[in-house]
Amino acid sequence: MSILRADSIRDRAGTGAPNFPNGATVTGVVTATSFSGAVTGNVTGNVSGNVTGNADTATSATLATNAQGLTGTPNITVQDAIIQGNLTVNGTTSTIDTVITAVDSLAVDGNVGIGTTNASQRLHVEGGIALFKGGLVEKFENAGTTLALQTANPLSDGNVILFTGNESGNTTINFTGVHSSLAQGESVSFTAIITPNGSGVINAVQVDGVAQTVQWSGGSVPTAGASGRDVYTFTLLKNGTTTTSYLVFGAATNYA
Secondary structure (H helix, E strand, O other): OOOOOOOOOOOOOOOOOOOOOOOOOOOOOOOOOOOOOOOOOOOOOOEOOOOOOEEEEEOOOHHHHHEOOOOOOOEEEEOOOOOOOOOOOOOOOOOOOOOOOOOOOOOOOOOEEEOOOOOOOOEEEOOOOOOOOOOOOOOEEEOOOOHHHOOOEEHHHOOEEEEEEEOOOEEEEEEEOOOOOOOOOOEEEEEEEEEOOOOOEEEEEEEOOEEEOEEEOOOOOOOOOOOOEEEEEEEEEEOOOOOOOEEEEEEEEEEO
């Protein structure tokens, strides 16, 4: 029999679906309200409802992009899939073993492991890490004026600050954006370069507008250089939670 035409096919008793013990091969289009068992070959169009069992490697993204709902506990392998929209992965471990490129943003709730699948901290790197192959390049702020005219020196502008005008008298330097950036047990260092002009001195330090006690190298505030540049270094250690919970160490060297 080469052609079978029927409005419906039932089992011998006429009460249920027929049984094909040797399987059925259909060339053409199959439309059904549900499938049970293994489905092999290419699937095009929309897939809705629950998909359970294994879905073998697909040669295109048709299944992934057209699926209206894939639920249950499927094991799905898709080759060269392009996902339009958001991808949400629920589970304890997600492994990506290829290079991620052109990502606008990647939010990770939990620990991230590089070279390990058992990350024990926010960023856990196994096997060492090479961050700087060509040396460390650090941003500096060219203030372009005197320290006396600068009411704030943001951490975000750089840890090295160059003042190009001639300083005069005692001046306070205010490092801002520090308290909100540092956690207890963390530290930050600043370098301030001024033109002392024989009288300009940094004699006080503030953290976000709050005065700090400075422990100076040599035990006292440095004197101003007669010429050239005075280079100040400040190390701020946050050992508490308040804006006064800092240990501040300062030193100055003149470069004529």
